[in-house]
Amino acid sequence: MNSLCIDWIYHNSHEKIYRTPFGALPCSARVSLRIKIASEVPPDTVFLRLWNEEEKEKLYPMSLLENQRMDRIYHAEIETPQTPKLIWYFFIIHFQNQTYFYGNNASQSGGAGEIYTHEPPSYQITVFQPNTRTPDWFKSSVMYQVYVDRFFPHHPDGITYEPAPKNFFRREWSELPEYERDPDTHRVIRYDYFGGNLQGLIAKLPYLHELGIGVLYLNPIFEAHSNHKYDTADYHRIDPMYGDQDTFQRLCAEGKKLGILVILDGVFSHTGSNSIYFNREGTYSSLGAYQSTDSPYYSWYHFDHHPGSYDCWWGIDTMPNVDETNSLYQDFILYQENSVIKHWMKLGAKGWRLDVADELPDSFIKSLRAVMHTIDDDSVLIGEIWEDASNKTSYGELREYLLGEELDSPTNYPFRKILLDFFLERIDAEEMHMQLIQLYENYPLHHFYAAMNLIGSHDVPRVLTLLGEAPEQQTLSKKDQKNYQLSASQRELAIKRLKLLSLMQMCFPGVPCIYYGDEIGLEGYSDPYNRAPYPWGKENLELLSWYKAIIALRNQHAALQTGSWHTAYARDDVYGLVRQITGNQDVFGQVKQNGTFLLFINRSTDQQRDIEVDIRSWCNNALISLLDNQKEFFINEGILRLTLNPLEAKIMLQR
Structure with a gap:
């Protein structure tokens, strides 16, 4: 040859x-x-x-x-x-x-x-599947995730529900959370509470409205005996620590008036051992599966040897796994007139986020979504997935999340990792583009634009801690993790980076999700330190003002919601993108206002970058900078020339 x-x-x-x-x-x-x-x-x-x-x-x-x-x-x-x-x-x-x-x-x-x-x-x-769609309202929204106990306590009647005897309230709202563990087994023996509740959320709806939030996602709120509430005790009851059914219904109604819709966390792969259904501790009057094989709930669970040996979530015996294919369990969660899904959606929930979706059978997720649509055809189903959701394999099976009958939105942890890797200089702009376009290539368009683009969550360290280049978590003791705070210079760097990262989040296709407190500068390593109370009255107002401005920018312009996306520049420290609607139609053929936006980011901490970009494919008029007091940029023979200072972004709108 x-x-x-x-x-x-x-x-x-x-x-x-x-x-x-x-x-x-x-x-x-x-x-x-x-x-x-x-x-x-x-x-x-x-x-x-x-x-x-x-x-x-x-x-x-x-x-x-x-x-x-x-x-x-x-x-x-x-x-x-x-x-x-x-x-x-x-x-x-x-x-x-x-x-x-x-x-x-x-x-x-x-x-x-x-x-x-x-x-x-x-x-x-x-x-x-042809003609698959995801809710249009959701693709155009900004989400906010709340860990209810840590957001805001409001008790207008003066009555505070006390936690179970082994648990306790923190004396001060400003304290840091901590589990009390058995020194030998390291099992949690006492949970701490701060008193945040649904009344507090109702009281703070104006704050969320002013911030620009359209979707409020709540970590679990059903009765449970931990502070995280992922060990459900009663699916039909709001945990008394948070309020009651009437309060939830009022939250949904008051939120809707302000354009804020509520999404619930559905924990359906397991229940709590201390629950109506399992009742290992004998707390409830019901006959639980642990107590008797005659329990109406016995067939929900798998026992190797009854009662003491049973299948549980990740080996944690306080969270016994359920059989989601069991017809009695499906009737309870899905099909009965007062099923869990129907009950809470009729009271105002607009959708669900499925905890550990990779541990739920495809058939269960399909059935759940079908039931949701009988109640509200425009509801949304989000699934917790940490990898590329298009080709995720779990328990040896290739999953079907994005094929048209299951999820509307995957939690976009890959997006989070890509952006953090870029801003922490683990990858360059070209590699970031390649990883982003891989998701774009693999996801159906309606799922790509509905992906839950989170940066923080209750399961990962606070983004500010990461962007400030804090020591790797595993290198510190639990005590040192709890007490660690960024230095003044680290925090300054982290805030500058977070501004750029959040701007990218608001300008990228998908549904931006803000974890409560990220918008005002909370720090912390993972659970429980990423779950500190929202510091009302001690917010970083500069950062909060930034978030309000960039969320407003996204909310005001359809091109930043469902406009086309193109990478305009990707080299070394600088990444640029274009969001555009032309011909008064977005990427889904919906009638929307025309607009062309260009965003350029220099992630370098110490180097100015001069770039030249051929933008003839997208622009032919002068550009107005939206962050530089309406500074005007002119295009010379199709070439845009920019100087980007260290840690600077420019977002520009075509005149």
Whole structure:
């Protein structure tokens, strides 16, 4: 073989010439796949190898489409399956008694692939159910996550519900949370409470409205015997620490008046051992599954040896697992007239966030969503997933979250990791672009724009602590973790970074989610230190003002909600993107106001960056900076020239 360069075979799933249409596709859609081969003599054969879990392997001979000197373009057109699933492809080239494979790159990020002499990683195409949609109102909202006990205490009648005897109230709202553990077993023996409640949330709805929030996601609020409430004791009762059913209904009604809809946390993979259903501690008058095989709840659980040996969540015996396929359990959660899902949605809940969605069977999630839609066809279902939700495998099964019958929104932890890696200089702008576009390629468009783009949550360290380059958590003792605070210089750096990161969050497709207190500068390592009370009266007002401004910017402009997204620049420390609506239609064909926004971020802490960007594809008029007192930027022959100071962002609107 003569004159072969290192990239003599080439395919790029992100370029239209090689794969059209881009990204995820509905069932029975046509997709064109092409590959370029540069050699003096043509290959003997070129095949497209297609695979899915049901039909296994298919080989398609590729035909010569173009021949320009040494460059030959081979082409095949296929039809996606009639049922939703993932399909995978790579190429096989036979050449003078040699077989070459061309597949996805080693990081499996899509885009340009690599040449292999063995079976390569495949490219993914997500095939989803036609006419799938996610709620439009949700895609245009900003979320706020609240850990109710730590947000605001309000007891207008002067009555405070006392915790169980083994638990206790903190004396001061400003104290830090801490578990009391058995020194030998390290099990939690006492939980602390601060007194935040649903009345407090109602009292602070004006604050959330002023902040610009449209969705309020609550960590679990049903009766439970821990402060985190993930050990449900009674699905039909609000925990008395937080209030009652009437208070919840009033929260939903008052929130709706201000354009704030409430999402509940659904913990359906397990219950508490101290619950009506299991009743290991004998707290309840009901006959629990632990007490007797005659319990109406016995079939919910799996016992190896009754009563003491049973299946539980991650081996934690206070959280016995349930069998979500059990018909009695499904009736209770889903189908009965007063089922858990129906009961709370009729009282005002607009949707659910499913805890540990990867531990719930696909069939259960599908049924849950179907029941939700009988109550409210515009409700939203969010699933807790920590990886790419399009190809997540759990317990040996490839999940179906985004194929059209399950989730509306995955928790976008990959987005969080990508942004943190960029701002902490673990990856450069080009790698950030590649990782973001991988999600864009794998997710159906309606899921990509509905993804819950969180930066903080109750399960991860506070973002400010991370951005301030605090020591790795595992290097500190629990005592040192509790007491650690960023130095003045670290905190200053962290706030500057958080401003840029949050601006990126508000300008990127998806639903931004703010974890309570991030917007005013709370610090803390993971649970329980990331769950400190909201410091009313001691907020970082500069940061709060910033959040109000950037949320307002997103809320005011449809282009930042459902406009198209393009990477405009990605090199070293600088990343730039474009959000745009043209022709008065957003990416879903909805009538929206035209607008073109450009965002550029320099994440360098000490280097000024001068950049030149060809923006003719998106802009032809002058740009107005929205952060620089309406400073005007002019385009010279399609080129935008910018100077970005260290840790500076510019967001510009085309005139």
